[in-house]
Amino acid sequence: MTAVHQFVPTLAPHDAVSTHYLAVQDALRAAGYRSEIYAHEVKPALRRRGRHYRAYKGPRAGEPTWLCYHSSVGSPVGDFVLARDEPLLLDYHNITPAELFLRWEPAVAGQLSLGRRQLARLAPRARLGLADSRFNATELSALGCERTAVVPIMLDVSTLDRDADAGTARRLDAVRERGGANWLFVGRIAPNKAQHDVVKAFHAYRRFFDPRAELHLVGGSSSHRYLAALHDFVGALGLAGCVHLTGPVPDAQLCAYYRHSDVLVVCSDHEGFCLPLIEAMHAGLPVVAYAAAAVPETLGDGGLLLDTKEPCTVAAAVARVLRDDRLREQLVAAGRRRLGAFDVGRSRERLLEAVGATVGPP
Amino acid sequence: MSDETVDIARVRAEIAAEVRARRAAGEYPASLERELDELFARFAPKEVSESLGDALERSEEAAAIAPEIPVASNNPLFGLVKRVLARLLGWYHVFVAQQVTAATVAVNHVLRRLVDKVTRLERATGDAARARESLARVVPTRDDASWEDAVTAALRGVTGRVLVGECGDGRLLAALSAAGLDAYGVEPRPELAETALAQGLEVRLDDVPGHLGTVAPGDLAGIVLRGCVERMPAGELVALADLAAAALAPGGRVVVASTAPPAWGRERTEVEADLAAGRPLHAATWQHLLAERGFPNCAVTTIGGRPLEPVAAGAPDADVLNANLARISDVLFGPDAYVLVATRDR
Numbered sequence: 001m002t003a004v005h006q007f008v009p010t011l012a013p014h015d016a017v018s019t020h021y022l023a024v025q026d027a028l029r030a031a032g033y034r035s036e037i038y039a040h041e042v043k044p045a046l047r048r049r050g051r052h053y054r055a056y057k058g059p060r061a062g063e064p065t066w067l068c069y070h071s072s073v074g075s076p077v078g079d080f081v082l083a084r085d086e087p088l089l090l091d092y093h094n095i096t097p098a099e100l101f102l103r104w105e106p107a108v109a110g111q112l113s114l115g116r117r118q119l120a121r122l123a124p125r126a127r128l129g130l131a132d133s134r135f136n137a138t139e140l141s142a143l144g145c146e147r148t149a150v151v152p153i154m155l156d157v158s159t160l161d162r163d164a165d166a167g168t169a170r171r172l173d174a175v176r177e178r179g180g181a182n183w184l185f186v187g188r189i190a191p192n193k194a195q196h197d198v199v200k201a202f203h204a205y206r207r208f209f210d211p212r213a214e215l216h217l218v219g220g221s222s223s224h225r226y227l228a229a230l231h232d233f234v235g236a237l238g239l240a241g242c243v244h245l246t247g248p249v250p251d252a253q254l255c256a257y258y259r260h261s262d263v264l265v266v267c268s269d270h271e272g273f274c275l276p277l278i279e280a281m282h283a284g285l286p287v288v289a290y291a292a293a294a295v296p297e298t299l300g301d302g303g304l305l306l307d308t309k310e311p312c313t314v315a316a317a318v319a320r321v322l323r324d325d326r327l328r329e330q331l332v333a334a335g336r337r338r339l340g341a342f343d344v345g346r347s348r349e350r351l352l353e354a355v356g357a358t359v360g361p362p
Numbered sequence: 363m364s365d366e367t368v369d370i371a372r373v374r375a376e377i378a379a380e381v382r383a384r385r386a387a388g389e390y391p392a393s394l395e396r397e398l399d400e401l402f403a404r405f406a407p408k409e410v411s412e413s414l415g416d417a418l419e420r421s422e423e424a425a426a427i428a429p430e431i432p433v434a435s436n437n438p439l440f441g442l443v444k445r446v447l448a449r450l451l452g453w454y455h456v457f458v459a460q461q462v463t464a465a466t467v468a469v470n471h472v473l474r475r476l477v478d479k480v481t482r483l484e485r486a487t488g489d490a491a492r493a494r495e496s497l498a499r500v501v502p503t504r505d506d507a508s509w510e511d512a513v514t515a516a517l518r519g520v521t522g523r524v525l526v527g528e529c530g531d532g533r534l535l536a537a538l539s540a541a542g543l544d545a546y547g548v549e550p551r552p553e554l555a556e557t558a559l560a561q562g563l564e565v566r567l568d569d570v571p572g573h574l575g576t577v578a579p580g581d582l583a584g585i586v587l588r589g590c591v592e593r594m595p596a597g598e599l600v601a602l603a604d605l606a607a608a609a610l611a612p613g614g615r616v617v618v619a620s621t622a623p624p625a626w627g628r629e630r631t632e633v634e635a636d637l638a639a640g641r642p643l644h645a646a647t648w649q650h651l652l653a654e655r656g657f658p659n660c661a662v663t664t665i666g667g668r669p670l671e672p673v674a675a676g677a678p679d680a681d682v683l684n685a686n687l688a689r690i691s692d693v694l695f696g697p698d699a700y701v702l703v704a705t706r707d708r
Binding site for chain 2: 324
């Protein structure tokens with residue numbers, strides 16, 4: 001039997017990339033490969049699915065063994081894998097450019113820089129580079145990875161089909177009943193996601209189009225300093241009553257936000273994939289997004305892409321999407337078609353095809 | 363839903379046109395984006411400066427580590443446990459923090475000595491930054507009249523944001539806005555920026571490289587470079603070409619409006635000629651720099667110049683005389699300026 005073991009920085013529940021690791025393990029095992037997950041940190045809820053990377057003792061006698069390293073941040077696991085002799089697969093989920101964090105969270109910037117340095121050493125060694133997007137695959141190729149394959153992150157968005165939280169839905173509907181629109185942004189509060197630019201556009205929207213609109217920034221925080229600045233900025237603009245920083249929310253509330261909002265607005269400077277775009281397309285929520293990094297590739301024609309995030313332009317674009325029924329319906333329909341490209345079954349097939357062609361049969 | 367498909371590219375163009383029209387009508391204040399940027403900047407940490415002194419200051423600020431153990435928790439029980447642990451382990455955290463602080467202070471001490479040495483070296487070799495500041499106070503505002511038409515023509519049909527850097531008192535910027543372009547300016551000298559702002563133009567107080575460094579890749583459809591391109595050192599102009607190339611979208615245009623090098627020597631004041639760290643580049647040099655950065659298509663329009671009349675072809679030694687006259691013409695009476703437009707690959 002051939003073994004393909006995954007090495008990851010962190011294995012945690014309710015985390016998009018961790019869900020992907022688990023799906024990869026399931027796919028590899030179902031195909032007949034032996035596959036374990038080794039991580040620097042395994043959260044208690046997933047102790048049965050993964051173990052500490054130092055517990056890896058090397059290949060079993062006579063068993064061809066490959067290591068698959070998932071790169072998204074600097075980690076001691078990266079150095080551990082670099083020191084091993086087993087042939088390597090590299091699954092790249094993108095590393096946010098450190099400079100976007102430098103003035104906010106220097107320690108995080110340091111970790112991101114470390115991740116980039118590790119990636120530069122791992123890429124030429126990898127026999128196959130797997131990437132969530134063509135955008136990521138291009139980076140791998142530029143770093144000297146000779147063979148790449150695009151395998152979108154494997155996520156089951158049907159978790160959004162569950163019952164929506166009634167209280168959240170009521171609050172969002174109340175905004176609509178007052179004649180206002182609900183703007184939504186989903187993702188961690190982080191400088192690369194530029195929520196302050198969403199707030200700027202929202203400020204312009206309320207001023208010029210819809211004084212009853214509300215903005216919901218849903219997600220935990222990756223930077224306390226950025227979060228604090230965002231709070232202060234919202235307060236200084238007099239928007240404290242209509243911009244809601246919810247923090248992390250349970251799935252039922254997330255469902256309610258997707259289903260009862262009017263538009264998802266994304267102004268990120270850097271996204272390696274941007275999962276909320278997929279979730280919005282699944283929920284039938286129109287998207288207005290700034291075309292940066294992997295956003296255009298993930299969104300395709302499933303939303304309105306802008307080449308600027310100048311506040312008045314974003315505000316005018318949202319206003320157009322919300323008042324033009326035909327445009328909105330077309331975007332939502334295109335979004336639903338676009339989802340086909342991220343079908344979990346298809347991603348699994350692509351993964352096994354690419355891995356099989358490199359590693360050989362189980 | 364109607365069967366007819368909405369043309370998304372057209373929707374985007376209509377949105378851009380609507381924004382331009384409302385901005386021109388004064389409905390969208392030209393200064394709104396700048397005001398929002400400035401307001402957010404009040405709450406954001408300082409940009410990480412390239413200056414060695416600033417970097418060292420940040421490093422020294424970060425060197426003193428206070429062992430503040432986080433004890434807050436949403437769960438009262440966890441909060442209690444954290445407080446007890448903090449109390450029990452406080453001495454250990456203080457000990458570790460003191461060790462780390464001692465190490466970073468030692469490193470900073472070495473860095474401080476190095477910075478002092480570099481500073482002394484810079485003074486000994488001439489402080490370029492101070493010369494530049496002094497120069498900025500005497501450089502006259504360029505008269506854009508001679509190249510206004512050529513620059514406007516070069517940007518015709520561009521949709522998306524156009525940066526005019528430096529925009530001076532705003533004459534060229536106003537002309538581009540009047541031609542229907544979504545143009546904004548960057549100007550490092552406050553008094554000139556204020557003059558431009560007073561005309562209702564959208565202007566940021568910044569230098570051109572500094573501003574371009576904050577523009578997201580591919581965010582601009584056009585960039586006009588003027589003023590600064592006549593006095594920056596060659597290395598900085600090469601870096602400026604990098605920044606411009608990064609900021610432009612595929613199909614975007616760079617327009618360089620510059621005094622021609624021979625004319626620069628004729629027209630500059632003595633103070634300017636002595637203090638300027640750099641000189642304007644020849645159009646061919648810009649063409650070369652931009653071609654290397656993905657701008658294969660380039661056109662140059664020369665402006666002004668009063669070439670000497672060649673002698674009649676049949677005159678004795680006419681070939682030699684005309685060759686020499688052409689050289690003298692180039693040096694003394696050649697073109698005053700040029701406008702170069704380069705288009706990025708799609």
